[in-house]
Amino acid sequence: MRIVVIGGSGHIGTFLVPRLVRAGHEVVNISRGRRAAYAEAPEWEQVRQVTADREREDADGVFGATVAGLAPDAVVDLVCFTPESAAALVERLRGETGHLLHCGTVWRYGVSRRAPIREGEGTPPFGEYGVQKDRIARMLKEETANGGLATTTLHPGHIVGPGWHPIGPLGNLDPEVWRTLSAGRTLRVPGIGAEHMHHVHADDVAQGFELALANREAATGEDFHVVAPSAMNVRGLAHAAASWFGQEADLESVSWDDFRAGTTAEHADASWEHLSRSHVCSIEKARALLGYAPAYEPDAAILESVRWLIEHGRIEVERPLAV
Structure with a gap:
């Protein structure tokens, strides 16, 4: 597949992009600047780099066109933080792109009342970041349920890795x-x-995205926690x-x-x-549907x-x- 990764030079992309290249995919990385990934890998030499300022292009109403113009089979969005930005991308990709994967967060939940938390069963979020991310995840799930764009949201915990x-x-x-x-x-x-x-190594998050791409039928319309085996x-x-x-x-x-x-x-x-x-979040759904097996x-x-x-x-x- 041709996979466009938005924000692929960050924590998750550092490990995801090389994984996708090794799996035989054509990968395009969209980033705001020319910052190198946190860890070097030879696979980056095979990645097409596209520079785009998402915030500015969203304001101009053209970011979705930038992504769609790359003719992706799938898009992995690692740096979307507002429902408006997410909705604009969905509108432009609907009918043209096979699969949109979004990076959410376990902060879509508020305070814990039961452990482990299964997908969608946490308390309502608080704070702008968690509230916005929850709204995005719900919007994407509804989009797919209504017959629109095929979407999947993966929710990492506190991401850990070399370099930060x-x-x-x-x-x-x-x-x-x-x-x-x-x-x-x-x-x-x-x-x-x-x-x-609940921490998670960035490479285990990358594993989750790679598995969701490879198992599109099982992943479509779903939310998954991607965290370590324990908290x-x-x-x-x-x-x-x-x-x-x-x-x-x-x-x-x-x-x-x-x-x-x-x-x-x-x-x-x-x-x-x-x-x-x-x-403390459950990964049983990701294990069962995707084969998620965090190494760390x-x-x-x-x-x-x-x-x-x-x-x-x-x-x-x-x-x-x-x-």
């Missing part, structure tokens, strides 16, 4: 967390550390991370007010956003990311990795 900072044990991007755990110092944890986060809570991830440096995690339970007082507003807000949801448990995926950050001088730690 992972969401850490406290549910934020504070680099000092890794220094604290590596030194065996006390890490202040809001609450008792029982809240979960880890705050204290579990903190203990795992400390062990990478040969340490035991020393965790101090504090109130949310005390936690906020001891960090920046940015880190505190990020922690609340991640931990208040406490998502969350701690292994995060360790790979942390190792890369240390080796490239992006974070500072007190002790070297012991694993």
